[in-house]
Amino acid sequence: MDSTVKIKCSNLNLFYGDFQALHDVSMDIEKGKVTALIGPSGCGKSTFIRALNRMNDIIDSVSINGTIEYDGMDIYSDYDVIELRKKIGMVFQKPNPFPMSVFDNVAYGPRLHGIKDKNRLEEIVETSLKQAAIWDEIKDRLHKPALGISGGQQQRLCIARTLAVNPDVVLMDEPTSALDPISTSRIEDLIDELKQKYTIVIVTHNMQQAGRVSDYTAFFLNGVIEEFGTTEQIFFKPENPQTEAYISGKFG
Numbered sequence: 383m384d385s386t387v388k389i390k391c392s393n394l395n396l397f398y399g400d401f402q403a404l405h406d407v408s409m410d411i412e413k414g415k416v417t418a419l420i421g422p423s424g425c426g427k428s429t430f431i432r433a434l435n436r437m438n439d440i441i442d443s444v445s446i447n448g449t450i451e452y453d454g455m456d457i458y459s460d461y462d463v464i465e466l467r468k469k470i471g472m473v474f475q476k477p478n479p480f481p482m483s484v485f486d487n488v489a490y491g492p493r494l495h496g497i498k499d500k501n502r503l504e505e506i507v508e509t510s511l512k513q514a515a516i517w518d519e520i521k522d523r524l525h526k527p528a529l530g531i532s533g534g535q536q537q538r539l540c541i542a543r544t545l546a547v548n549p550d551v552v553l554m555d556e557p558t559s560a561l562d563p564i565s566t567s568r569i570e571d572l573i574d575e576l577k578q579k580y581t582i583v584i585v586t587h588n589m590q591q592a593g594r595v596s597d598y599t600a601f602f603l604n605g606v607i608e609e610f611g612t613t614e615q616i617f618f619k620p621e622n623p624q625t626e627a628y629i630s631g632k633f634g
């Protein structure tokens with residue numbers, strides 16, 4: 383496998399019962415870059431991003447064929463799902479902190495993976511909150527309930543919680559759709575910083591956001607990748623008329 387490819391998806395078909403939600407999807411996700419998934423509602427973006435860390439496994443009706451390789455290993459046959467989700471973390475559309483303190487939210491994953499030493503946990507919590515650009519705002523409220531902080535802070539806390547288990551890839555499914563413009567802009571700045579260390583895949587409905595944060599963009603339509611390329615090419619020189627129509631706001 384090409385060493386710049388972090389995740390290689392080949393001829394992926396995904397079904398919910400009889401309904402086929404993804405058709406023959408192939409995509410190379412490049413290491414250390416941000417890849418945006420765009421397309422109208424119901425075109426399969428969330429289904430695809432959830433396939434990358436096997437979040438669809440929890441849905442009984444789902445069946446999949448094709449392959450997804452992460453660092454050259456098949457995620458469906460070579461990985462234990464817990465280990466896979468540690469390496470490929472996920473941030474959801476709505477901030478979903480656990481009903482516990484800020485500290486315990488971030489320490490949750492490391493504890494689950496066997497870290498018990500108090501000093502080590504404190505170190506991880508601080509580093510993760512710093513990486514998620516929320517430490518300064520929250521450092522005096524570490525032992526307060528996470529549900530009591532603002533929505534934008536909760537989403538950065540959820541990013542910190544994802545980073546605390548030292549992932550390699552971070553999947554973000556519309557991470558700013560529930561946030562105000564200032565919180566959105568903070569998360570976008572954060573994505574820019576995080577890509578120095580992580581490979582990021584982001585689903586977004588916001589075209590400006592895709593343009594601002596991503597290096598590569600995939601345009602999905604009816605469960606098919608209509609076009610995939612550098613964000614610059616997709617936005618300024620789309621080859622497919624459907625991509626052009628979507629980007630210029632003619633549908634979706």
Ligand SMILES: Nc1ncnc2c1ncn2[C@@H]1O[C@H](COP(=O)(O)OP(=O)(O)OP(=O)(O)O)[C@@H](O)[C@H]1O
Nearest residue numbers: 398401403421422423424425426427428429430441
């Ligand atoms: N659990 C499920 N069971 C059955 N069908 C589903 C399930 N989840 C999604 N689908 C269907 O699969 C298709 C793709 O849905 P998906 O959520 O992946 O689209 P999307 O592009 O992320 O949409 P949106 O932008 O609205 O979030 C849709 O037709 C949807 O109704």
